Amino acid sequence: VMKFSCETVLTGHTGRVWNCSWHPSGNVLATCGEDKTIRLWSKEGSSWVCKTVLTEGHTRTVRTVSWSPCGKYLASASFDGTVAVWDNKSGQFECGASLEGHENEVKCVVWSPGGEYLATCSRDKSVWLWDVDYDDDEYMCASVLHSHGQDVKRVAWHHEKNILASASYDNTVKMYKEDSDDWVCVATLSSHTSTVWDIAWDRKVDGEGDRIASCSEDTTVKVWQSFLPGNKEGIATPGKEPAWKCVSTISGHHPRAVYSLDWGLAGLVTGGGDDAIRVFREEGEEWVCVHTEQDSHGMDVNCVVWNPKNTDMLASCSDDETCKIWTLGE
Amino acid sequence: MSGGDRLDNVNPTLYETQGKRILTDADWDDSVVDPFDVREIFDLIREINDPEHPLTLEQLNVVTEEQIIVDDSKNKVEVMFTPTIPHCSMATLIGLAIRVKLLRSLPERFKVDVMIRPGTHASEVAVNKQLADKERVAAALENGHLLEVVNQCLDTQARGE
Numbered sequence: 001v002m003k004f005s006c007e008t009v010l011t012g013h014t015g016r017v018w019n020c021s022w023h024p025s026g027n028v029l030a031t032c033g034e035d036k037t038i039r040l041w042s043k044e045g046s047s048w049v050c051k052t053v054l055t056e057g058h059t060r061t062v063r064t065v066s067w068s069p070c071g072k073y074l075a076s077a078s079f080d081g082t083v084a085v086w087d088n089k090s091g092q093f094e095c096g097a098s099l100e101g102h103e104n105e106v107k108c109v110v111w112s113p114g115g116e117y118l119a120t121c122s123r124d125k126s127v128w129l130w131d132v133d134y135d136d137d138e139y140m141c142a143s144v145l146h147s148h149g150q151d152v153k154r155v156a157w158h159h160e161k162n163i164l165a166s167a168s169y170d171n172t173v174k175m176y177k178e179d180s181d182d183w184v185c186v187a188t189l190s191s192h193t194s195t196v197w198d199i200a201w202d203r204k205v206d207g208e209g210d211r212i213a214s215c216s217e218d219t220t221v222k223v224w225q226s227f228l229p230g231n232k233e234g235i236a237t238p239g240k241e242p243a244w245k246c247v248s249t250i251s252g253h254h255p256r257a258v259y260s261l262d263w264g265l266a267g268l269v270t271g272g273g274d275d276a277i278r279v280f281r282e283e284g285e286e287w288v289c290v291h292t293e294q295d296s297h298g299m300d301v302n303c304v305v306w307n308p309k310n311t312d313m314l315a316s317c318s319d320d321e322t323c324k325i326w327t328l329g330e
Numbered sequence: 331m332s333g334g335d336r337l338d339n340v341n342p343t344l345y346e347t348q349g350k351r352i353l354t355d356a357d358w359d360d361s362v363v364d365p366f367d368v369r370e371i372f373d374l375i376r377e378i379n380d381p382e383h384p385l386t387l388e389q390l391n392v393v394t395e396e397q398i399i400v401d402d403s404k405n406k407v408e409v410m411f412t413p414t415i416p417h418c419s420m421a422t423l424i425g426l427a428i429r430v431k432l433l434r435s436l437p438e439r440f441k442v443d444v445m446i447r448p449g450t451h452a453s454e455v456a457v458n459k460q461l462a463d464k465e466r467v468a469a470a471l472e473n474g475h476l477l478e479v480v481n482q483c484l485d486t487q488a489r490g491e
Binding site: 016034060061063079104105107123151153169194195217256257273298299300319320 | 438439441459462463464465466468469472
């Protein structure tokens with residue numbers, strides 16, 4: 001029997017905490033929210049404390065935060081329509097660049113696996129790719145993609161390849177890759193019946209095609225697999241591109257919208273509007289719920305994310321103004 | 331939103347309103363645990379102003395007790411509302427005002443769903459999806475102009491009563 005132990009409750013934000021992101025070292029957690037601030041938490045002795053509060057970057061809600069793969073930069077996306085990139089070259093974290101271009105709320109920002117690109121998305125229905133120049137702290141728009149028909153909620157890079165996925169209010173997930181000099185949409189994953197809130201790539205890459213999980217307002221979680229040209233299952237592929245198929249639908253667990261999910265070595269973790277956090281594991285062809293933490297928070301769970309180094313450690317944040325760090329154990 | 335002074339529904343039908351809730355001795359007894367009921371939710375939203383008439387949502391029959399479901403033990407409140415006409419461009423704003431009023435008034439434990447009564451509006455599915463999207467509702471309420479319009483709907487002194 002699995003259980004969750006709550007290691008700590010991080011308090012300090014006022015209002016909804018929207019998102020949290022682990023530093024690649026696994027030692028620092030960045031959180032952001034309705035109070036327009038970003039907080040950086042790390043361990044002092046045996047307890048987690050807030051070491052830094054970043055207040056000057058945004059004039060509205062900070063929706064998401066994301067650490068660069070090198071761990072030296074933190075990017076934040078805000079309802080004020082901008083993306084800020086923070087670094088601590090001066091000895092303390094400061095906003096070194098502000099990326100403008102989206103017409104309204106920026107919902108998400110993420111770094112490519114090698115750190116050479118930033119991807120952002122917005123209610124303006126577009127996904128932007130930015131070239132990163134680390135020498136001059138310059139971010140040049142490389143592409144603007146208008147593939148979605150509605151609000152784009154989330155972007156997520158493949159863990160190793162420069163393949164980008166986006167999730168939208170239009171109920172679909174789309175895939176993009178670089179083709180000669182531009183970025184193009186190469187696949188549309190349709191099967192959810194409402195807004196897709198979050199997407200997470202499988203960390204295991206076994207050469208037989210990639211997998212991605214998505215969660216939705218429709219209360220389900222879906223697992224999708226890419227089938228490469230010439231696959232043994234005989235699934236037709238569009239030209240040289242892989243074909244994406246929904247291979248599992250996990251339903252009947254969260255009674256309300258599923259807002260967040262993450263795919264780690266300990267399983268798929270989900271959190272949502274029912275205040276619960278759930279962990280699913282693959283047993284043969286089936287996804288089995290191995291743990292449910294009812295009332296994990298006093299209100300909606302907005303984000304769940306596995307620690308990159310300690311694979312049984314999880315951070316979550318909620319409308320209840322708190323963030324929690326959990327350890328999954330037997 | 332409709333442009334200028336043109337009203338969507340020029341001549342709305344008026345309905346009789348409920349009187350004040352009759353208080354019993356138990357209402358004054360602090361030892362009596364008093365779960366939230368339909369009448370209590372109705373009392374919170376009945377006096378919301380219609381965005382285009384100096385009338386309440388109750389007077390226009392947009393909200394009624396019959397369209398409210400409350401389950402206090404399961405922390406659930408569901409409010410349906412009926413736009414006065416099927417093409418009412420104010421439907422999203424009315425739904426937003428109801429949602430904001432309940433968010434501000436009810437304990438945090440409640441999960442609140444606000445939606446258009448099935449079959450009463452041309453864009454029912456689109457409006458319901460927008461009202462259910464907490465991220466879009468949150469962003470809308472950071473828009474100063476829109477927040478002001480919502481606050482006018484919620485200002486029960488505005489009609490000069």
